[in-house]
Structures are given as C-alpha cells and as structure tokens.
Amino acid sequence: MTKKISPHNKNNKLKIVSKNENIKSSAMRLKTIVITVLLLFMILIGRIVYIEFFYTVDGKKLKEKAYLQSTQNKILTAKRGTIFDRNGKTLALSADVDTITVNPAYLKVKKNAVVDQVATNEKIAKIADKIVELFGADKDTIINKLKSNKPTETLVSKVEKTKIDELTKWLKENKYTSGINIDPDTKRYYPYNNLASHVIGFVGSDNQGLEGIENRYDVTLRGKEGRLTTAVDVTRDEIPDNHQEYIAPENGSNVYLTIDSNIQIIAEKYLKQAVEESKSEKGGNVIIMNPTNGDILAMATYPDYNLNTPMTITTMKQDEYNKLSTQEQTNKLYQMWRNRAVVDTYEPGSTFKTITAAIALEENLAKTDTPGDFNCIGYEEIANTKIRCTAVAGHGKETLRQALENSCNPALMQLGRRIGAEKFYKYLKAFGMFESTGIDLPSEGNSTFWPENKVGPIELATMSFGQRFKITPIQMVRAASALANNGELVTPRLVKQIENTNTGTITETKIDNVRKVVSKETSDKIRDMMHSVVENGGGRNAQVKGYEIGGKTGTSEADPNHPEEGYVSSFLAIAPVENTKLTVLLTLYKPQVKNHYGGHIAAPAVAQMLSEILPYLNIPSNISTDNVQSANITVPNVTNKKISDVKKQLKELKLQPDTKAPDDEIVKEQVPPSGTKLMENGIVKLYTNEYNTRVSKEVPNLKGKTLQQAKAELESRNLNISAEGTGIIISQEITSGKQVDEGTVIRVKLQEKISNSQH
Structure with missing residues (x-):
C-alpha cells in the first residue's frame, strides 16, 4: 500500500530540509580534503625545490650527522711525563687506568620502536647497583647520570684494571654492551707521599697540574691527546674489521729536578723536629741551595701534605675542618698547599746583616777588624727614638766581626748611616731584592720595601738590621749565595733537564749567572766573619764536627701593625766556609717557646742537617x-x-x-x-x-x-x-x-x- 505525502504536513517539510543540509556538508568535507591535499602537495614541492636549490650547507650537516651516528670517537689520553729527582729516583709517575662513561640515550629499552620505561628503569637500577658494588660510588648520583639527557656522562674516573675486567664481564653476561664505555686513562701516583710536596705539587682529576712543578711545567709534562675513530652499528657496538682512524697521542716529557731526595728527606726530618720542639704555630720552611749553580737540593715547608690525597687537611684537626663552611675549607686547603719558601714574605731579621756588612765592605766604609769601629751602649737614638739592642747594658766598643758575632743592632744602624739610603738601595737592587728570583715555580711572592724617597733615618736604621721590610726566603737564599759564590748572583733552579719521551732528546737547563754584586775579596771577608759567628758568636749551635761552617742567626720581632704574626726565628748557613757548596736557610714562624731566638731553636736543626748532608755529598771532613x-x-x-x-x-x-x-x-x-x-x-x-x-x-x-x-x-x-x-x-x-x-x-x-x- 502506497503512503501519500501531504504537502501541508510539517514533518514532511523538515525531512526535506535535513536532506539538503547533508548534501551541503558532504560538499564542504570534500572541499576541505581537496584543499588540504593541495596544500600538502605544495609544501612537498616547495621542500623539494628548497633542498634542490638552497639546502647545500644543511645537506653537508646531514652528512656529518649521519657520519657521527655511524662512528664513535675515543679520546686517547697522553701519558703524563715522569718527575725524577737529580739521581733518577721517581717522584711522580702516571699509571694506566680506565674511566667509565655512559651514553644515556643508548640505555633505553625499546619495544616496537617505543621506549619501555619500566624495562629501562630496571636496567638502569641493575647497572647502578653494580657500579656501586665495584667502585663504592653514590647510588643516587650514578642513577641521575644514567638517566641524564646529556650525550655523555662520566660515571667513575681513574679505576684499576682488575675491577674494570669484572665490570666488563658482567656487562657482557647481561648483554648491556651498548652505552657503557670503558675509556683508557691515566692516574698520577706519588711514591713518596709527602716528600717534597710543596715542590712537586699535584694534578687534578683532569690530569692538569694544579701546584708546584706539576703546574709550572704542565704543558711539558702533559703531552697531546690522540683519537681513535671507529665504525659502530645502530646499538653503538663497534663493527669488527672495519676502517679505523687512529691519531696517536704524544706522551709528555720527563722532568728531572735538581732536588736530591736523600737531602730532601734529611731536611724534612729536622725541619719537622724544629717546628715541633719550638712549638712554631705557623710552621716553618727550609731551603738548601748550591750557590755556584743555583741548584735547589732541598726545599720543604712544614706542615706538608700527602700528594696522593691533597684534599685531606693536615694543618688542623679533621673534625674542626668539617665544621667550616665550604669557602673556609677551600681557603684552608690553599693555605696548606702554599710553598711558603717561595710565595710568602717575611722580615729576615739579623740574617740580613750579612748583606749590610757586605755593602759597607764593598764601599770601603768599614773593615772587618778595626778596634772600636762601633760603639754599643744598649741602644741607638735616632730622630728622638731609642732603638734598643738585645744586650741591655750594651756591647761597648766593637769591630765589625764582633758586631756580627754579637748580632748587635746599634752597630749595624751606625753602619747603615755610613752607607746612606741611596747606596743602600743601589745594592738592594743588585742583590735582587726588587725582582723575582726567576725560580721555576708558580706564584713567586713580591718583596715590600719603603720607596727610596720615603726612607728617613729611622727607616734606614731598622732596614740595616733586617726589619720593617719583607722579602721571600728564596730571595734571602739567593742574595746570601752571592756572598758565598765570590759575589756572583745566580738564578735558583729546580729543573735540571727535560727528556722528550717521543724523541729521546734531552734539554739541559742552563745555569743563569745574573750579575756580579760584590767582589771576591768582599765575599771572602763575609764568609770568614760568618765562620766567626759560628765559632765564637751566636751561631755556636750550628757547629758540625769536622767541618767549618759559616752562619748568621736571625730573630725578627712582630710587625707592630700585625702582632698576631709573632716572632720569626731563622738561621742562615754556608758550608763549608772555603769552596762553599751549600747555602741553607731555615725559618720558623711564631715559635711559642721562651727562648725563641734563631741561634737557639733554628741553628741546632741546621747543624743536624749538615752533619748528615756534608758526608753524603762526599765533602771531605778534617776528622779521620x-x-x-x-x-x-x-x-x-x-x-x-x-x-x-x-x-x-x-x-x-x-x-x-x-x-x-x-x-x-x-x-x-x-x-x-x-x-x-x-x-x-x-x-x-x-x-x-x-x-x-x-x-x-x-x-x-x-x-x-x-x-x-x-x-x-x-x-x-x-x-x-x-x-x-x-x-x-x-x-x-x-x-x-x-x-x-x-x-x-x-x-x-x-x-x-x-x-x-x-x-
């Protein structure tokens, strides 16, 4: 039966409108699709045209990126040169070790090209546990590095081969061969721990020299890195029997020091003893130099530190150190590493009287043994200021020799007046007091003197006996060595020769004779008077059986502006007096014993050193x-x-x-x-x-x-x-x-x- 639709029915009208809208919607969708396809087609054509005609540079970059993804570079560390003493004894050497690195991106576990985070985390946890088990690292730190977004992270640095072998075996057993890298590296060792620590210095984790010879000769010792480039597959495993590009590292050169380790051991032993017995709160230092060629045979600062563990504090108790802030701890470490014999300045005190006496002799302003040449009444009054002698009652009439034996300040002030500021400063310059010595160590300190035009009678008086100016111990040794070396000033040196390990070439360090400061005649007279100081004067405690020793005591008072610095007690020695082979300066800072004079606490330690060193050097004794x-x-x-x-x-x-x-x-x-x-x-x-x-x-x-x-x-x-x-x-x-x-x-x-x- 056919249903008739009445044109007057409202429902029929609605149905007709809905059908029209569907037709319009379909047309719109078709139009959108056509436009989208056309746009995509145009973008594609544009991209093709851009790449074809304009993308030459980025095309090269794409090639490079593809190359990098298919190759792997390994840095080949150059072996750092060895440091030897003058006799070939090893003081610092590098051994082959390994460093473990990771490429975090290659640890990700993927299933159907999608990262499985659960499986990845399980893998990372297992690797972290093994690293911690073998190397004692912090687990959280290791996990963070394994999950890092960086291309490469270092997990553990400079580890022994035995543990590396165990890790490699475990990685293969667990099929974790991608992403964990074992890179060849070197580690610095110091066989004698604390010996000559302030001279040798140490290296950082990157094998860069941070202190001492390690720093000063870093470029020489370090050498040049090499590189190994190998082909890898998508899992970053090396493709066997594939082309490799190998650039060999150039190993660093060996450095031979002028230091004699046996003399260094002797010097350190008696320096430590002197510091402890004198209760010197700020430690001490000693320098032993050959005055004829500048060779430093020993140089020590106490307290010292272990070169294998340079971050372990030795100058204070560990629990006190732990309470300090990070910045305070850093400052304490830097203080511990300072080579005070070269970096820090001090008032030389009466040891400097040898220089003042030499100036006067050279200028014909005094003779060694003129009776009554000087008169000490217990003080010298200068510009209405009384500057006292240690002998309250005075020494009376003295010769220059007696003035040095007695270490008489008034006599030296009288001598300083004869010299005058102009001549005094002329010789200060000649003796190298206004310049660095040129010793081959970093951070050599600078002296502090009054400007010449500011030097009045009081300044000249105090300077004449070694106070109210500051020099470094190495400057004092250099100047005193000129007196022992017929008046010739030489540059101190710590490196005897350098050996190129790649070519075998040996380069000797030249002896640097800087200039003539005083005549041989003046040198002879000063050495003779220094001998009198040890035989008859304040240096008696420096006598050594069978040898003629020359010396001069030194005790400088605290700077009035810095009373916390305390006294500085020292002893300067030359040995033997004739044909001198050694200049020795031992300095003690802020001694706390009652008798704090250099002749009492420093001279005996120098005598003990010389009693062992002189026979060791085969210097003849007058005892059968x-x-x-x-x-x-x-x-x-x-x-x-x-x-x-x-x-x-x-x-x-x-x-x-x-x-x-x-x-x-x-x-x-x-x-x-x-x-x-x-x-x-x-x-x-x-x-x-x-x-x-x-x-x-x-x-x-x-x-x-x-x-x-x-x-x-x-x-x-x-x-x-x-x-x-x-x-x-x-x-x-x-x-x-x-x-x-x-x-x-x-x-x-x-x-x-x-x-x-x-x-």
Whole structure:
C-alpha cells in the first residue's frame, strides 16, 4: 500500500530540509580534503625545490650527522711525563687506568620502536647497583647520570684494571654492551707521599697540574691527546674489521729536578723536629741551595701534605675542618698547599746583616777588624727614638766581626748611616731584592720595601738590621749565595733537564749567572766573619764536627701593625766556609717557646742537617775515619712509658726518637730493641696501639763508602748503622735492595785501603 505525502504536513517539510543540509556538508568535507591535499602537495614541492636549490650547507650537516651516528670517537689520553729527582729516583709517575662513561640515550629499552620505561628503569637500577658494588660510588648520583639527557656522562674516573675486567664481564653476561664505555686513562701516583710536596705539587682529576712543578711545567709534562675513530652499528657496538682512524697521542716529557731526595728527606726530618720542639704555630720552611749553580737540593715547608690525597687537611684537626663552611675549607686547603719558601714574605731579621756588612765592605766604609769601629751602649737614638739592642747594658766598643758575632743592632744602624739610603738601595737592587728570583715555580711572592724617597733615618736604621721590610726566603737564599759564590748572583733552579719521551732528546737547563754584586775579596771577608759567628758568636749551635761552617742567626720581632704574626726565628748557613757548596736557610714562624731566638731553636736543626748532608755529598771532613764515633750508646727499654717521657730520655742519651704518636700515648714497641748499640743520633722508632704503622725502606749499597758517608745515607732513610773496623766498607750484613723497617740496624765491615807500595 502506497503512503501519500501531504504537502501541508510539517514533518514532511523538515525531512526535506535535513536532506539538503547533508548534501551541503558532504560538499564542504570534500572541499576541505581537496584543499588540504593541495596544500600538502605544495609544501612537498616547495621542500623539494628548497633542498634542490638552497639546502647545500644543511645537506653537508646531514652528512656529518649521519657520519657521527655511524662512528664513535675515543679520546686517547697522553701519558703524563715522569718527575725524577737529580739521581733518577721517581717522584711522580702516571699509571694506566680506565674511566667509565655512559651514553644515556643508548640505555633505553625499546619495544616496537617505543621506549619501555619500566624495562629501562630496571636496567638502569641493575647497572647502578653494580657500579656501586665495584667502585663504592653514590647510588643516587650514578642513577641521575644514567638517566641524564646529556650525550655523555662520566660515571667513575681513574679505576684499576682488575675491577674494570669484572665490570666488563658482567656487562657482557647481561648483554648491556651498548652505552657503557670503558675509556683508557691515566692516574698520577706519588711514591713518596709527602716528600717534597710543596715542590712537586699535584694534578687534578683532569690530569692538569694544579701546584708546584706539576703546574709550572704542565704543558711539558702533559703531552697531546690522540683519537681513535671507529665504525659502530645502530646499538653503538663497534663493527669488527672495519676502517679505523687512529691519531696517536704524544706522551709528555720527563722532568728531572735538581732536588736530591736523600737531602730532601734529611731536611724534612729536622725541619719537622724544629717546628715541633719550638712549638712554631705557623710552621716553618727550609731551603738548601748550591750557590755556584743555583741548584735547589732541598726545599720543604712544614706542615706538608700527602700528594696522593691533597684534599685531606693536615694543618688542623679533621673534625674542626668539617665544621667550616665550604669557602673556609677551600681557603684552608690553599693555605696548606702554599710553598711558603717561595710565595710568602717575611722580615729576615739579623740574617740580613750579612748583606749590610757586605755593602759597607764593598764601599770601603768599614773593615772587618778595626778596634772600636762601633760603639754599643744598649741602644741607638735616632730622630728622638731609642732603638734598643738585645744586650741591655750594651756591647761597648766593637769591630765589625764582633758586631756580627754579637748580632748587635746599634752597630749595624751606625753602619747603615755610613752607607746612606741611596747606596743602600743601589745594592738592594743588585742583590735582587726588587725582582723575582726567576725560580721555576708558580706564584713567586713580591718583596715590600719603603720607596727610596720615603726612607728617613729611622727607616734606614731598622732596614740595616733586617726589619720593617719583607722579602721571600728564596730571595734571602739567593742574595746570601752571592756572598758565598765570590759575589756572583745566580738564578735558583729546580729543573735540571727535560727528556722528550717521543724523541729521546734531552734539554739541559742552563745555569743563569745574573750579575756580579760584590767582589771576591768582599765575599771572602763575609764568609770568614760568618765562620766567626759560628765559632765564637751566636751561631755556636750550628757547629758540625769536622767541618767549618759559616752562619748568621736571625730573630725578627712582630710587625707592630700585625702582632698576631709573632716572632720569626731563622738561621742562615754556608758550608763549608772555603769552596762553599751549600747555602741553607731555615725559618720558623711564631715559635711559642721562651727562648725563641734563631741561634737557639733554628741553628741546632741546621747543624743536624749538615752533619748528615756534608758526608753524603762526599765533602771531605778534617776528622779521620779512625776518629768516627763507634756504636757505644745502649738503647734502653722504653716500652710501657709515655711518649713524652721516652722522648726526653732518648734525647738525653743523644738518640733520636721517631714517632707520629702524641705525647700522652704509651709506647708498646720499639725498633731497635733494648740492648742494641747505636751511634750518636741513632734513630729509635716508637709505636703505640693507635700509631703502629710500619714504614719499610730499601737498604742502599754501602760498599766502598766511608763510615761517615754510609751513616749519612742510612740516616736519611731512618736506618741505623753498626760498624766493625776502619777504612772503607767492604761488606754489609743486610744486602742492598732489601726492604727493612725504619730503625733497623745495618751492620757493616770496614777495611783500610791497601796502597800500591804494599803489593
């Protein structure tokens, strides 16, 4: 049955309108699609045209990007040069290690080209756990680096090969070969820990020299990095048997110092002892230089620090250090690393009187032995100011020689007046007081003097005896060395030669004779008067049996503007007086003992150094071998006694106690044992429950040496000697090369040389 539609029915009208709208909507959609397709087509055509005609530079970049994605670059670290002492003993060396890095993007686990975050996190957690297990790193830090958005992160630096092998095996077993890289690296080692720490310096984590020789000769030691470029697949694994581009690293050069490690050991031993016995709050330093060529044979600052752990503070207690702010801790470390012998300035005090005397002699303003040339009444009045002598009652009439023996300030002030400011400053310049010495170390300090036109009578008076101006210890040593070297000023040097490890070429450091300061005649007179100071004056404590020593004491008062600095006590020595081979300056800062004068606390330490160093250098003694003291001091039993009491007991016997333990600890063991016979200055090692670390030393070859030479060499290693016979050593009980504990007694046999006439 057919249904009729009435034209007057409203519902029928609505249905007709709806149908028209559908037709319009379809047309609109079709139009939109056509326009979109046309736009996309136009963009595509435009992009093709752009790339074809305008995209030459970016096309190159695309090539580079493709190359980088298909290759991998590894930096090949150059091996840093070795630092040796003058005799070829290794003081700093680099060993092969590895550094672990990560490319975080290659750790992501993907399924169907989509990152599986759960699986990725599980993988990262496992890798982090293994890194922490093997290398003790902080887990949160490692996880953050593994998840980093950076192309590369360093996970662990400079680790040993054994642990690397274990990690590599684990990564392969777990199929984590992509993203974790083992890069060859080097690590710096210092075999003697604290020895010459302020001279050698150390390197940072990037192998860049930060202090000392490591810093000054960084470019020479560092060498040049190489590179290895290899092809890799999509997982960043190397493609075997594929082309590699290899640029070899150029290893750094070796540096040979002028330092003699045996002399350095002796210097450090007695410097430490002097600082501790004088209770010098700000430590001390010592320089030993050959005045003829500028070679620094030893240079030490105490407290020192361990070059293998330079971030560990040694100048204060660790718990006190931990309470400081980060900036304060940094400042304390920088202070600990400072080589005060070169960087810091001080008032030289009476050691400088040698310079004033030399100026007067050179200018014919005084003679060494003119009776009554000077008159000391206990003070000198200058511009209505009384400047006093240490001898309150005065020294009376004096010669120049006596004035130096007495270290008389009024006599030197009178001498300064004769010289005058103009001549005084002329010679200050000649002696190098207004310039750096040129020593091959960083951050050499600058002297501080009054401008010449500001120097009045009082300034000239105080300067004449070494106060109210500041110089560095190395400047004082350089100037004093000119007096010992016939008036020739030389540049101090710490590097003897440099060896290019790639070519084998050796470059010697030239001796730099700067200028003639005073005549040989003046030099001879000063050395002679310095000898009188040691024989008859305030330097008696610097006498060494069998040798003629010259010297001058020094004690400078605190600067009135900086009373917290305290006294500076020092002793300047030349040895021997004739044909001088050594200039020595030992300086102690802010000593807290009652008798703080340099002749009392610094001179004895210098004498102890020279008593070992001079025989070691084969400098002839005026004592025959027969007169060398035999082992006749019996070591007592000192166990179960306080360290403080034991130190006193051993020193009274003229034996040297050696321990790191504080004075209130109890001795539990001693080396050598009680009943052992030792020579004067023999070493007794003391151990407590808390401080019981043994240090072993290599026994040297003593055959052919005199007893004095052998004694000096063994003492430099904290070893003792016992001898039978006279002459030269023909045998030793413990063979050379063997390692023994410090304090061990090495027994030797001596025999007289047989002359040709006896054959």
